[in-house]
Amino acid sequence: xxxxxxxxxxxxxxxxxxxxxxxxxxxxxxxxxxxxxxxxxxxxxxxxxxxxxxxxxxxxxxxxxxxxxxxxxxxxxxxxxxxxxxxxxxxxxxxxxxxxxxxxxxxxxxxxxxxxxxxxxxxxxxxxxxxxxxxxxxxxxxxxxxxxxxxxxxxxxxxxxxxxxxxxxxxxxxxxxxxxxxxxxxxxxxxxxxxxxxxxxxxxxxxxxxxxxxxxxxxxxxxxxxxxxxxxxxxxxxxxxxxxxxxxxxxxxxxxxxxxxxxxxxxxxxxxxxxxxxxxxxxxxxxxxxxxxxxxxxxxxxxxxxxxxxxxxxxxxxxxxxxxxxxxxxxxxxxxxxxxxxxxxxxxxxxxxxxxxxxxxxxxxxxxxxxxxxxxxxxxxxxxxxxxxxxxxxxxxxxxxxxxxxxxxxxxxxxxxxxxxxxxxxxxxxxxxxxxxxxxxxxx
Amino acid sequence: xxxxxxxxxxxxxxxxxxxxxxxxxxxxxxxxxxxxxxxxxxxxxxxxxxxxxxxxxxxxxxxxxxxxxxxxxxxxxxxxxxxxxxxxxxxxxxxxxxxxxxxxxxxxxxxxxxxxxxxxxxxxxxxxxxxxxxxxxxxxxxxxxxxxxxxxxxxxxxxxxxxxxxxxxxxxxxxxxxxxxxxxxxxxxxxxxxxxxxxxxxxxxxxxxxxxxxxxxxxxxxxxxxxxxxxxxxxxxxx
Numbered sequence: 001x002x003x004x005x006x007x008x009x010x011x012x013x014x015x016x017x018x019x020x021x022x023x024x025x026x027x028x029x030x031x032x033x034x035x036x037x038x039x040x041x042x043x044x045x046x047x048x049x050x051x052x053x054x055x056x057x058x059x060x061x062x063x064x065x066x067x068x069x070x071x072x073x074x075x076x077x078x079x080x081x082x083x084x085x086x087x088x089x090x091x092x093x094x095x096x097x098x099x100x101x102x103x104x105x106x107x108x109x110x111x112x113x114x115x116x117x118x119x120x121x122x123x124x125x126x127x128x129x130x131x132x133x134x135x136x137x138x139x140x141x142x143x144x145x146x147x148x149x150x151x152x153x154x155x156x157x158x159x160x161x162x163x164x165x166x167x168x169x170x171x172x173x174x175x176x177x178x179x180x181x182x183x184x185x186x187x188x189x190x191x192x193x194x195x196x197x198x199x200x201x202x203x204x205x206x207x208x209x210x211x212x213x214x215x216x217x218x219x220x221x222x223x224x225x226x227x228x229x230x231x232x233x234x235x236x237x238x239x240x241x242x243x244x245x246x247x248x249x250x251x252x253x254x255x256x257x258x259x260x261x262x263x264x265x266x267x268x269x270x271x272x273x274x275x276x277x278x279x280x281x282x283x284x285x286x287x288x289x290x291x292x293x294x295x296x297x298x299x300x301x302x303x304x305x306x307x308x309x310x311x312x313x314x315x316x317x318x319x320x321x322x323x324x325x326x327x328x329x330x331x332x333x334x335x336x337x338x339x340x341x342x343x344x345x346x347x348x349x350x351x352x353x354x355x356x357x358x359x360x361x362x363x364x365x366x367x368x369x370x371x372x373x374x375x376x377x378x379x380x381x382x383x384x385x386x387x388x389x390x391x392x393x394x395x396x397x398x399x400x401x402x403x404x405x406x407x408x409x410x411x412x413x414x415x416x417x418x419x420x421x422x423x424x425x426x427x428x429x430x431x432x433x434x435x436x437x438x439x440x441x442x443x444x
Numbered sequence: 445x446x447x448x449x450x451x452x453x454x455x456x457x458x459x460x461x462x463x464x465x466x467x468x469x470x471x472x473x474x475x476x477x478x479x480x481x482x483x484x485x486x487x488x489x490x491x492x493x494x495x496x497x498x499x500x501x502x503x504x505x506x507x508x509x510x511x512x513x514x515x516x517x518x519x520x521x522x523x524x525x526x527x528x529x530x531x532x533x534x535x536x537x538x539x540x541x542x543x544x545x546x547x548x549x550x551x552x553x554x555x556x557x558x559x560x561x562x563x564x565x566x567x568x569x570x571x572x573x574x575x576x577x578x579x580x581x582x583x584x585x586x587x588x589x590x591x592x593x594x595x596x597x598x599x600x601x602x603x604x605x606x607x608x609x610x611x612x613x614x615x616x617x618x619x620x621x622x623x624x625x626x627x628x629x630x631x632x633x634x635x636x637x638x639x640x641x642x643x644x645x646x647x648x649x650x651x652x653x654x655x656x657x658x659x660x661x662x663x664x665x666x667x668x669x670x671x672x673x674x675x676x677x678x679x680x681x682x683x
Binding site: 287 | 495498499500515519521523524525526527528529530534538539541542543568584
């Protein structure tokens, strides 16, 4: 085997273009995938036309909420571009400088303060169906966040006003008397007055007022809780049922490295076996036992796995310089990468054994690997249950998902554990190794 | 008269691919130093026979015996089975090592000398002409110094000059005692270089003897070998 290994290393060294492609292509793909996954959707660049006069406020009791707070909430959700007029905003949308525009009208404060109509803003956007859908979705989310933040401000002001009504003080509303008695004080004050009243119609009336004051105090007190409930009727409590929470950026690292491991390993192994057929040397090697078919396949698998392992480990270490990874788990990384590489190598030699030439093997390897990688990344719930079941079944019989899970377990401690994934990879190695052996029955 | 033991003995070789019978109970012996041509129309079973003798595939039934069987018979397939990214000497050294040759370096030097490729030793095979590539192909078959050599259409891709040089080389091998079996469609080569011809058609062995005997068997006269061969096949129902 060592002579064949030496021969293949020599051939690999002389195939500079192939080596270059095998190294650069997966790294480029991996980085692109990593960037695509790790980057949260960027904040949309949105033109803001704020027509409200500077310093305008909405009065709620003795509290004043600045209208600019709404704009501030919105600005934190988008990349704001301040423009002077609606026309300027439309020009910017048409030129592609911004994806949308939000017009905050001059009368928004008056409408909110009126208590009879909602404040409204205008949203303008452009683009094709996909862009519209994306922009609208992003903007809806941003506006919902801004609305929520703004309503919290108003709730806070309303709660303060209710507090004054309950406890007494100055409401701060134009025309309202100062040093108001609180609803909470009325029953006790009234009680002492009633005690001094002789029985009769007046005392009965005062007792009715006392009961109302007690009732109003109790129920207005509840209204503060009601306000917060209306503001956020459902509170979300997240519980992860299984495994450890994997940060998106380290999961992106795992995806990127797994993709590289797969490409290098599958392409090298498939190409290595197919090369023997293309050069017509398979029969020369196999006859008379110069090299057994099993030995030949094992040599190709190990060479591909070793090359891919080194590349993937170097990638992981390199990325580790930029993303926080737990270096104490390096032993587990190595186990996951090694078993993943061997399983990918087995898939590669099976492809190579079926193909008659290197180009066909490479094409087949690409055609098979790319969809497998994408399928393995489809999250549950994003497609119908039946389709997801089919995707799961396909992902189960090919090594990408198992390798991804093994590496995720090794790097992030995610579930299923490393042991289960490694056992899965080992099983797939045996299956694809056997398929490769069957494919190599034919020597020509 | 005591006959020297054959280096290779084929007995009742039969090869089936499903329903199709590629070889039917073919038997013959080959002695050291013989240059045996295996001829026949396309699909006659020539390549199948040579690949069985070379140990590339096993027959459905029948046996191959003698000192030159399996890995002990040199083999040069029709299409060059060499690594094109390796140099001539790297190819030779690799197979010398795989065949367990005691002195790989010496064997490589000897083969380079014998095949006239010494000056091309460090050249990658992919840069060689078809003739030189075929020489490397034959040299790889001979690197283990086998007592017999099986050549499958060795001159099919060569120009006349290259063919002549190859036959000079192969003739010298035979004179040195190596039994050489070759298949060919160039019947002139059979007449010129072979000491014996085996004619196959539809997997059956129809003739085994000297080329001149084939001419006699088809009526003799002044016919050339090709005309005699065609007439011979036609008489036996293989047009």
